[in-house]
Amino acid sequence: MEKKTALIVGITGQDGSYLADLLLSKGYKVHGMLRRTSSFHTWRLEDLHAKYPEHFFMHYGDITDAPATFDLCDRVQPDELYNLAAMSQVRISFEIPKYTIETNTIGVLNLLEWIRQRSPKTKFYQASSSEMFGVPEVDPPFNEKTPMRPQSPYGISKLAAFHLTKMYAQGYGLFATTGILFNHESPRRGENFVSKKITQGVARIKAGLQQKLHLGNLEAKRDWGWAPEFVEAIYRMVQHTEPGVFVVATQETHTVREFVQEAFSLAGLDWEKYVTVDEKYKRPREVPVLLGDASGTEEILGWKAQMKFKDIVKAMVEYDMENIPVQNVNFDHYHR
Ligand code: NAP
Ligand code: F7E
Numbered sequence: 001m002e003k004k005t006a007l008i009v010g011i012t013g014q015d016g017s018y019l020a021d022l023l024l025s026k027g028y029k030v031h032g033m034l035r036r037t038s039s040f041h042t043w044r045l046e047d048l049h050a051k052y053p054e055h056f057f058m059h060y061g062d063i064t065d066a067p068a069t070f071d072l073c074d075r076v077q078p079d080e081l082y083n084l085a086a087m088s089q090v091r092i093s094f095e096i097p098k099y100t101i102e103t104n105t106i107g108v109l110n111l112l113e114w115i116r117q118r119s120p121k122t123k124f125y126q127a128s129s130s131e132m133f134g135v136p137e138v139d140p141p142f143n144e145k146t147p148m149r150p151q152s153p154y155g156i157s158k159l160a161a162f163h164l165t166k167m168y169a170q171g172y173g174l175f176a177t178t179g180i181l182f183n184h185e186s187p188r189r190g191e192n193f194v195s196k197k198i199t200q201g202v203a204r205i206k207a208g209l210q211q212k213l214h215l216g217n218l219e220a221k222r223d224w225g226w227a228p229e230f231v232e233a234i235y236r237m238v239q240h241t242e243p244g245v246f247v248v249a250t251q252e253t254h255t256v257r258e259f260v261q262e263a264f265s266l267a268g269l270d271w272e273k274y275v276t277v278d279e280k281y282k283r284p285r286e287v288p289v290l291l292g293d294a295s296g297t298e299e300i301l302g303w304k305a306q307m308k309f310k311d312i313v314k315a316m317v318e319y320d321m322e323n324i325p326v327q328n329v330n331f332d333h334y335h336r
Helices: 013-027 045-049 066-077 097-118 153-172 194-206 227-239 256-266 294-303 309-322
Strands: 006-011 029-034 054-059 080-083 125-128 176-181 214-215 245-248 273-275
Touching: 006 013, 006 066, 006 227, 013 029, 013 045, 013 080, 013 227, 029 066, 029 194, 045 054, 066 097, 080 097, 080 227, 097 153, 125 153, 125 227, 153 176, 176 227, 194 214, 194 256, 194 309, 214 256, 227 294, 245 294, 256 309
Parallel strands: 006 029, 006 080, 029 054, 080 125, 125 176, 176 245, 214 273
Antiparallel strands: none
């Protein structure tokens, strides 16, 4: 049988790298879009070049650049197009709202338009986010039917893209499907998300390389899952017979404070000696609690989260303690 071809946009990020791994292991030809940056940032993908030299291809591009995106899609002719590209840091979206909307909304429109105009048979996945729920007028858990009230430029940009994806599916009959994923973590998590900031901080403090860890709101609650499992849910959505909307969550919620306590105690450290709260890491609008109800996804796709909160924290702390992050950037100068 002819190998399927996938194009992953956002391949250099956490989820993109796990998805590339998964699709290559299933025999796909995988193409990825690489954003030009002044420093190389392909570390999450390096072993894939060696493992799949005949099936793994990278191309420069940017989803805000419609002509280049059309040209890349024309050349690749993907059977499945996975859009994981985003300006994905919520705090930073308050500082660069226009850029956030250009990437997270207009970029998605460019991809949908390519499919509509040039390749209606291509299946499309859009990475939607639990941040779209924001502060709805109902109590958690949140599911596919919960009305959404986003609180950040990021949440708003993702909600607009979510509606575009549904509209292109319903209005043009395209296979455009979307997952509303709650927070998911791994050793490959970006350094400006709280989980990785904490586990890297623990590793560096334990090694005597850092004195303090400055954080923002410790009371926020998140439904934290395991990225490799969440990527499997994405794959199943695209293999399903019809496009749809699927909530992906663990159905448990924990505070940032609990994450901190667990991570420091795994390293035998008393967190209260090291963690300080700094206003600069708080957001103009916060989403105080995220908790998902993924029963619909379990019923339709047979997917259920397996990895528990404490195991996720442990895996991340162990990884960072074994690979102590050399920090050639003083992150305290930046919001993260
Ligand atoms: P991530 O690590 O921040 O990766 C984002 C990816 O998007 C990177 O490859 C980035 O490239 C790329 N990108 C950014 N702007 C782009 C542009 N203009 N053109 C092309 N590529 C661009 O994010 P993630 O955690 O893997 O998440 C994947 C997707 O799921 C994102 O859309 C995110 O918003 C969404 N999501 C994530 C979570 C979560 O908890 N992880 C939850 C819900 C939804 P560079 O490497 O060059 O920056
Ligand atoms: O913050 C609080 C912060 O930046 C989690 C993205 O993947 O998930 C992610 O968005 C919580 C928030 O993730 C710090 O205020 C406290 O309440 O790790 P985060 P996020 O904002 O939930 C959603 C679903 C996505 O779609 C996004 O792409 O932790 N917090 N102190 C802090 N957060 C950060 N970053 N840094 C702190 O110092």
